[in-house]
Structure formats: C-alpha cells, structure tokens
Amino acid sequence: MDDWAAEWLAKQRKMGKKCLEIKYIQGKPYVYHSTSVYDQEAKKPRKVSRYIGRLTQDHGLLEKGSSRPAKKDQSATPPKRPPSVCEYGNAHLLAFELQDLIPVLAEAFPGYWPEIVALLFTRITGNLPLTCVEAAWEKLDNPLDIQPDCSLESLSAALRAIDDSQIGQEMIFEHLCTEEGYLIYDISFSYSLSDNLPFGDREYDADDIALPRANLALFSGRETGLPAMLCPLPDPVEGALALLPLPDDLNPEDAPLIFGRRSIPEEAIEEIINHGYSFLLPLPRDSIHHKTRIHLDDPFTYRKRLIRGGKKKMGDRTLYLFMDEDLRLEERKAILEWHKEGIITEKEAREREKLAGRFLFLSNLDETPQEIYELYRTRDLVERYFDTLRGEIQSDALYLGDQSAVYGHLFVGFLRLYLYCRLLKRIRVAGLEADFSPEDLLRTFSKVMKVSYDGFDQIAGVSEDLRGLEERLGVEILP
Numbered sequence: 001m002d003d004w005a006a007e008w009l010a011k012q013r014k015m016g017k018k019c020l021e022i023k024y025i026q027g028k029p030y031v032y033h034s035t036s037v038y039d040q041e042a043k044k045p046r047k048v049s050r051y052i053g054r055l056t057q058d059h060g061l062l063e064k065g066s067s068r069p070a071k072k073d074q075s076a077t078p079p080k081r082p083p084s085v086c087e088y089g090n091a092h093l094l095a096f097e098l099q100d101l102i103p104v105l106a107e108a109f110p111g112y113w114p115e116i117v118a119l120l121f122t123r124i125t126g127n128l129p130l131t132c133v134e135a136a137w138e139k140l141d142n143p144l145d146i147q148p149d150c151s152l153e154s155l156s157a158a159l160r161a162i163d164d165s166q167i168g169q170e171m172i173f174e175h176l177c178t179e180e181g182y183l184i185y186d187i188s189f190s191y192s193l194s195d196n197l198p199f200g201d202r203e204y205d206a207d208d209i210a211l212p213r214a215n216l217a218l219f220s221g222r223e224t225g226l227p228a229m230l231c232p233l234p235d236p237v238e239g240a241l242a243l244l245p246l247p248d249d250l251n252p253e254d255a256p257l258i259f260g261r262r263s264i265p266e267e268a269i270e271e272i273i274n275h276g277y278s279f280l281l282p283l284p285r286d287s288i289h290h291k292t293r294i295h296l297d298d299p300f301t302y303r304k305r306l307i308r309g310g311k312k313k314m315g316d317r318t319l320y321l322f323m324d325e326d327l328r329l330e331e332r333k334a335i336l337e338w339h340k341e342g343i344i345t346e347k348e349a350r351e352r353e354k355l356a357g358r359f360l361f362l363s364n365l366d367e368t369p370q371e372i373y374e375l376y377r378t379r380d381l382v383e384r385y386f387d388t389l390r391g392e393i394q395s396d397a398l399y400l401g402d403q404s405a406v407y408g409h410l411f412v413g414f415l416r417l418y419l420y421c422r423l424l425k426r427i428r429v430a431g432l433e434a435d436f437s438p439e440d441l442l443r444t445f446s447k448v449m450k451v452s453y454d455g456f457d458q459i460a461g462v463s464e465d466l467r468g469l470e471e472r473l474g475v476e477i478l479p
Contacts, residue, residue, distance in 0.1 A: 004057050005029045022055060026092060026143050029055040030479055054457075054479060062456065088141045088459055089448030089466070092477040093441070094121050095143040097422045102144065104175045108168035112158040114148035119155065119412050120419055125439045127388050130155050141450050159408030169411060173229040176418065177247045181222040182255045183375075184244070185382050186237035188215050188262075189390045216410065217244055218382060219255070225378065226421050230414040232407060238268040241275045252276040256365060258379055273316065273364060280376055283360045290360055294321040300370040302377070309369025320361040320372045328357025385420065389413040430472045444469070448478060 001009075005022055012020055021034040031052045036045040053063040098120070105113045122128055122136035134150035149155075162169070190213040215236050219229040229247075233240040237257060246255060256278040264281060272279050283289055296308040306325045311318050332353055339349040361372060389410070423438035436444070448461045459479050470478050 002029065002057075005055055008055060008060065020052075021049070025476055025479060026095070028479075031055050031061055051479070059456070084452045086141045086450050086452075087139055087446045087448075088450040089445030089461070089477065090442040091121065091140040092143045093423075093445050093475065094124065094419065096475050096477050097419060097426070101172075101175070101418075104171060108171040109162065109165060112154075112161055114146040115150070115155055115158040116162070116412060116415070117144065117146060118148040118150050119158075120416050123412075124416055124419055125442060156405060159412065160404040162408035162411050163404040172415075176226070176228040177219070179221040179223060179228065180250070180254065182219045182228065182247070182250065183222050183378060184237070184255050184257050185218040185220065185379060186216075186257065186259050187218055187382065187386050188213060188236055188260070189386065190214075214406075214410070215240070216386075218414070219247075220378070220382070225425060227414060227418045230410065232410065238264055238272055241271065241277065253278050256280055256375070258376060260379065260383065269362075278363070278365050280361060280363045280365060280372065282376065283362055285355050285358070285360075287360060289319055289362065290355065290358070292319055294319060296321065296323055298369045300373075302370075302373060307370075307373060309373060311369055311372075313366075317362060317364050318366060320363065320369055322359040322361075322369065322373055324357045324359070326357075331356035381421070381424075382417070385417050386413070426473055426475075430474070432472065445477070 001022060001024070009020060009022055019033050019035050021032045022029050023032055024030075031054070032049040033052055034047060034049045036047050053061050055061055098117070102117075105116060109116060118133060118137045121140060122133050128136060130152055133155060137148065137150050215233045217231040217233060217237050218227060219231070220227050229245070231243070231245055233243055237244070237259075246252065253276055257272065257280070259279065259281045261282045261284065263284060269279070269281070292312060292314075294310045294312045296310040298309045298311075300307055300309065305327075308323045308325065309320065311320045335344070335349050335352050335356065338344045339346060344352070359373075361376065363372065365372065365375075367375070420438050423441060427433055427436050427438065427441060445466070448459065448466065451458045451460055462478050467478060470476070
C-alpha cells in the first residue's frame with residue numbers, strides 16, 4: 001500500500017470511521033466498507049464488502065458515482081461538458097489477459113512493443129486496416145499506460161522490425177512453449193502483393209497470374225488449446241518436415257499434423273510416417289476411399305448435432321468415416337433443388353446424395369471416432385482466424401511493401417490468435433460457451449466507459465450483471 005494511502009486510512013480510523021479497507025485494482029487504490037456476517041449454511045463467517053469510491057492522492061476520496069470530492073458549497077458551478085469518453089471494460093479485460101506476456105514482449109521488442117500491443121487490442125475482434133488503427137486505439141482506455149505511435153509509418157516500421165528481430169520472436173515462442181504435447185496445423189494461403197516480394201512457393205490463379213503463397217506451421221498446446229509457435233516454411237508442411245522446430249524433448253508422435261482439406265500425394269504421406277509423425281488428413285469427396293465399407297456404429301453429439309462415426313483399420317493407417325445427420329438433410333434438400341432447376345443431372349444427383357453429410361479422414365492415429373472428430377474440429381478457429389489475416393494482408397498491401405513487413409504481420413496475427421484463445425479458454429472454464437464468444441465478451445464489457453473531465457475520471461455503466469459476469473470469469477477489472 002502506498003504511504004499516502006496508508007496515512008489517509010489511519011486518519012479516517014482516528015476520526016472514528018471503522019471497517020474501511022483499501023484494495024488495489026490495476027494499480028489504483030479503491031475504498032471498501034468491509035464487514036463479516038455469519039453464514040448459516042456454511043457455518044462460518046463470510047466477508048461482505050461494499051464499494052465506496054476511488055482514493056486519489058490529490059483529491060482524497062472520490063465517492064461512488066462521482067469524479068470529484070464532496071464540496072461544502074452545494075451551489076458550486078456544475079461540471080463542464082466531458083471532453084473525452086473511452087471504452088474502459090474491454091481494454092482492461094484485454095490487459096488482464098495479456099499481463100503475463102507483457103514483460104516478455106517488452107524485453108523481446110523494447111523499441112516498439114507498445115505498437116504491437118495497439119495492434120493486438122484494436123484488431124482482436126476482426127479485420128481492421130492499418131489506416132484505422134489510430135482511431136480505434138484512441139477509443140480505448142489505456143490501462144497499461146503506454147504511448148504507441150499509431151501512424152501508418154510507425155506501424156509499418158514496427159512490422160518490418162519484428163521480422164528483423166528473430167531473437168525476440170524466439171523469446172516469445174520459448175515463453176509460450178510450456179506443454180508436453182502439441183497439435184501442428186498446416187496453414188497455406190496465397191495473396192496479392194508486388195511481384196518483387198517472393199514468399200514461400202508460388203502458385204497461379206485462374207488467369208495464370210503468379211501469386212506468392214504463405215506456408216506456415218502453427219503449434220498449439222494440445223491440452224490448453226493456446227497457440228505456442230508459428231513457423232514460416234519455404235514449402236507446405238509435408239515437404240518441409242525437417243525444418244519443423246520441435247520443442248526440446250518433444251517426439252514427433254506427440255505432435256500430430258492436422259491438415260486442411262487438400263490433396264496430399266501418397267509419397268508425402270509415406271514421408272510423414274517415416275519421420276515418425278502422427279497425422280490426420282481429411283479426404284476429398286472424389287477419393288477412392290469413399291468406396292470402402294465402414295459401419296457407422298459409434299454415434300455421438302457435437303454442439304447439439306448428431307454425428308454417426310465409424311472406423312476401419314488399413315495396415316498402419318485407419319479410415320474414419322462420419323455422417324452429420326443435420327448436414328445430410330440440408331445437402332439432400334439442396335441437391336433436389338439443383339436437380340429440379342436442371343443444374344445437375346439425375347445421375348449426378350444420385351451420386352451426390354450418396355456422399356451427402358459424409359466426412360472421411362485418413363490417419364495413423366488409433367483413437368475413437370469421437371476423439372478424432374473433435375481433434376479435427378480444433379482447426380475451425382485456426383482457419384477462420386487466418387482467413388481474416390489474409391484479408392488484412394490484402395487491405396494493408398500498400399503499407400507493407402516488402403517481405404519483412406509481411407512476416408511481421410504474420411507474427412502479430414499469431415499473437416492476436418493467442419490472446420483470442422486466452423479469452424475463449426476463460427469463457428469455457430466459466431461454463432459460458434453457449435452464451436458468449438470472445439467478440440461477445442469484449443462487446444459486453446465495452447459498455448463500461450471512462451468519462452474524463454476537469455482532471456477527474458468517472459467510470460460509468462457498471463451494472464450488477466457485469467459484476468456477476470466478472471466474478472464468474474475470475475477477473476478483476478471493474479472498480
């Protein structure tokens with residue numbers, strides 16, 4: 001406790017005011033009236049605290065609902081019109097989630113970590129061009145008390161500097177890699193930038209125009225679901241297995257490769273197995289393996305959808321087949337409409353109906369169908385987030401301009417995904433997954449505003465529902 005705060009508390013007690021307590025929240029002192037009552041059910045005393053107000057060194061106690069000390073002259077001039085209003089709740093929630101990483105971030109990137117934080121906080125909920133970051137940052141409260149330069153020139157320079165600091169990136173990855181098992185996702189996407197910006201291998205679009213292609217390996221904790229490392233590769237993952245930077249003492253079989261929906265040659269699959277990796281590969285609907293007879297005798301539910309699963313061993317590999325009954329009905333309706341409209345023939349309609357609602361996977365993992373299905377569904381969030389990142393690269397192309405800036409963009413995108421997954425994990429632990437997404441949570445807490453005027457601050461919009469939500473989430477962010 002600060003000396004001046006302790007002196008204020010001692011003075012109040014000498015004046016006969018009892019049961020006062022000072023709590024520090026986000027480094028600021030708040031005054032509470034704390035007593036205890038006997039809990040009949042628990043058979044023990046229970047502490048009860050009532051919030052009184054915020055304590056300041058210059059103005060003393062600012063009572064709840066007021067931003068200035070009480071005045072003897074009640075006819076004093078009313079306060080001036082508030083010159084500034086900012087979003088308090090969501091900014092403090094983000095700062096709370098990032099508090100463990102902030103010291104590492106400041107040490108890894110000492111010259112521009114405030115700009116990285118500004119990008120994380122303003123882009124956490126979706127695509128936001130660099131041109132809008134400064135305006136979005138000014139809307140947020142500043143619980144970390146930092147002064148980032150959010151101009152286009154400064155943000156572009158920070159993105160380029162991130163790639164130049166490979167040691168800094170490794171410090172972040174080393175801090176996050178704390179698990180014994182990981183999932184590795186292959187992420188590949190093409191984008192359009194200048195022709196003098198080679199990145200990974202190149203592919204051609206429908207007009208035979210060469211586009212750079214990003215090939216990435218994302219490491220994510222198998223137990224926590226939190227991203228731990230991002231590794232850019234010159235080729236897709238299956239062609240660059242020797243370059244995957246496995247953490248110390250981690251065996252390849254403890255880090256399954258979770259592939260996206262694309263064709264992988266048989267020789268590449270053999271190479272994956274020879275390197276000792278486990279893998280999970282979704283097969284396209286024209287795969288010959290769809291002719292394999294697999295009994296769907298393992299039903300389960302996934303997010304209130306009925307899934308029927310089954311598997312069949314094939315040497316050192318296993319085929320897993322799933323039937324999503326809800327999706328099957330939707331697809332059959334669509335196929336019927338296409339046939340009526342003459343878009344597809346009757347023969348094509350029959351063939352498509354056979355595959356409606358079906359998902360087929362090839363793997364060398366020997367798990368239950370439900371475990372395999374839930375394992376692959378962990379890709380959903382990763383794919384959605386990197387689709388957003390690709391859109392940002394396109395919208396920021398004018399301000400990136402070189403390879404270093406693109407790599408920096410990818411690293412910041414990785415940190416945003418980490419922060420997003422932290423929020424998602426907190427929601428799941430609290431049992432609120434059916435009610436909130438991370439976007440919903442930030443939007444809800446953004447209703448708590450800070451109004452600043454005449455040198456005083458007032459927090460508005462704190463309801464009992466928000467206090468209850470704060471308690472369920474296990475965070476301390478509201479005054």
